[in-house]
Amino acid sequence: MSNGEKHTVVIGGGVIGAFCAWYLTAAGRTVTIIDREEFGAGCSHGNCGYVSPSHVLPLTAPGQIGRGLKGMISRNEALRIHPRLSPTFWKWMIRFALRCNRRNMLQAGRGRTALLESSRKLYEEVITTQGLQVEWTTNGLLFVYRDKPEFEDYAATDQLLRDEFGVAAEPIDGEQLSEMEPALKTGLAGAWHYRNDGHLRPDLLMTEMHRTLLESGVQILPQREMNGFVASADGTAAAVSTNSENIEADEFVVATGPLTPMLNAALGCRIPIEPGKGYSITMARPKICPRYPMLLEEAHVGITPFANGYRIGSTMEFAGYDSRLSPERLQYLRDGAAEYLVEPTAEPVEEEWFGWRPMTWDGLPYIDRTPRFGNVWVAAGHNMLGLSMGPATGKLISEMITGQAPHIDSKPYCIGR
Numbered sequence: 483m484s485n486g487e488k489h490t491v492v493i494g495g496g497v498i499g500a501f502c503a504w505y506l507t508a509a510g511r512t513v514t515i516i517d518r519e520e521f522g523a524g525c526s527h528g529n530c531g532y533v534s535p536s537h538v539l540p541l542t543a544p545g546q547i548g549r550g551l552k553g554m555i556s557r558n559e560a561l562r563i564h565p566r567l568s569p570t571f572w573k574w575m576i577r578f579a580l581r582c583n584r585r586n587m588l589q590a591g592r593g594r595t596a597l598l599e600s601s602r603k604l605y606e607e608v609i610t611t612q613g614l615q616v617e618w619t620t621n622g623l624l625f626v627y628r629d630k631p632e633f634e635d636y637a638a639t640d641q642l643l644r645d646e647f648g649v650a651a652e653p654i655d656g657e658q659l660s661e662m663e664p665a666l667k668t669g670l671a672g673a674w675h676y677r678n679d680g681h682l683r684p685d686l687l688m689t690e691m692h693r694t695l696l697e698s699g700v701q702i703l704p705q706r707e708m709n710g711f712v713a714s715a716d717g718t719a720a721a722v723s724t725n726s727e728n729i730e731a732d733e734f735v736v737a738t739g740p741l742t743p744m745l746n747a748a749l750g751c752r753i754p755i756e757p758g759k760g761y762s763i764t765m766a767r768p769k770i771c772p773r774y775p776m777l778l779e780e781a782h783v784g785i786t787p788f789a790n791g792y793r794i795g796s797t798m799e800f801a802g803y804d805s806r807l808s809p810e811r812l813q814y815l816r817d818g819a820a821e822y823l824v825e826p827t828a829e830p831v832e833e834e835w836f837g838w839r840p841m842t843w844d845g846l847p848y849i850d851r852t853p854r855f856g857n858v859w860v861a862a863g864h865n866m867l868g869l870s871m872g873p874a875t876g877k878l879i880s881e882m883i884t885g886q887a888p889h890i891d892s893k894p895y896c897i898g899r
Contacts, residue, residue, distance in 0.1 A: 534598065
């Protein structure tokens with residue numbers, strides 16, 4: 483580069499890649515983003531938009547094995563597992579199953595909490611200082627329960643989160659809930675309110691990040707599919723090979739989410755990620771629209787009100803890289819919302835969407851330097867929390883690359899753990 487700055491290429495234009503680029507640019511790097519599709523596609527586009535310090539506990543919780551087995555035989559479950567002849571998949575599932583205990587759950591929770599709490603603060607900072615128009619709202623998140631035993635049982639989880647992580651919710655009984663959120667049906671058991679959670683509109687975030695990155699001098703190159711690295715004589719990666727050109731740089735950050743395992747040979751290490759398919763439906767706001775974003779707990783369905791829209795989302799489907807938009811899974815979202823909301827859907831429907839979440843067997847992402855190349859880093863595997871963990875991941879990657887003291891401990895996210 484003519485200005486003498488070091489050049490970093492970020493591979494992947496989702497929310498993780500965007501924040502890696504943002505913080506690297508702020509640290510003085512010249513940055514290029516490449517993506518196989520368009521900037522802001524994938525799970526960074528159609529998720530529910532939660533920024534959720536409440537989401538401390540990983541999917542690997544006690545009892546999850548039974549839910550997974552149930553999801554193999556029943557179509558009417560939020561978690562669906564499609565068995566297939568894949569040694570890699572079954573190895574991942576076995577390692578996942580071995581983590582479904584309290585000790586490992588809490589261990590993962592500590593690593594998740596650090597990224598979640600940091601990102602919550604950094605969102606406030608970035609949105610405020612950069613004037614990002616992303617419908618940033620901080621009225622919290624409701625965990626809504628239809629059934630009284632389930633609502634009461636959550637008190638034990640709330641106590642665990644308070645004791646272990648300092649994350650607390652406020653219980654709201656059914657009568658209070660009807661007054662607080664008239665969009666919910668009467669007669670529900672209650673809800674737990676996480677006041678520190680926020681939400682935004684993901685597509686607006688990516689649009690604003692695109693604008694801000696370009697204004698900061700970041701070069702964004704879409705339709706560049708990575709084929710591998712071209713190594714220099716000393717073994718460090720000298721260039722990234724794409725379908726149209728080789729791009730040289732001083733460092734590379736691989737932020738390719740669920741597609742990262744396809745690059746394992748190029749990276750020289752195994753990043754054990756399985757795609758967990760999620761769905762959403764975006765539509766006009768119902769006349770009786772929720773005031774709060776919420777998780778409808780027994781149905782495992784998420785609801786997000788936007789200023790000019792409304793989104794129903796969730797489900798987890800382990801079906802490999804299946805690219806079909808399942809009408810059955812979309813109907814599951816509609817049916818789940820109908821159990822709780824006075825007016826669960828509206829017309830017109832703007833978009834029916836699916837995305838692959840980058841699921842790791844222990845619920846933690848990989849944020850680390852690769853063993854083969856001294857100048858290639860990975861930032862991937864954020865499970866269902868890429869948006870919630872984006873800023874802290876970007877800042878941590880920037881600190882690690884530039885030699886600054888990391889603002890959070892990076893050990894939980896190391897490759898080969």
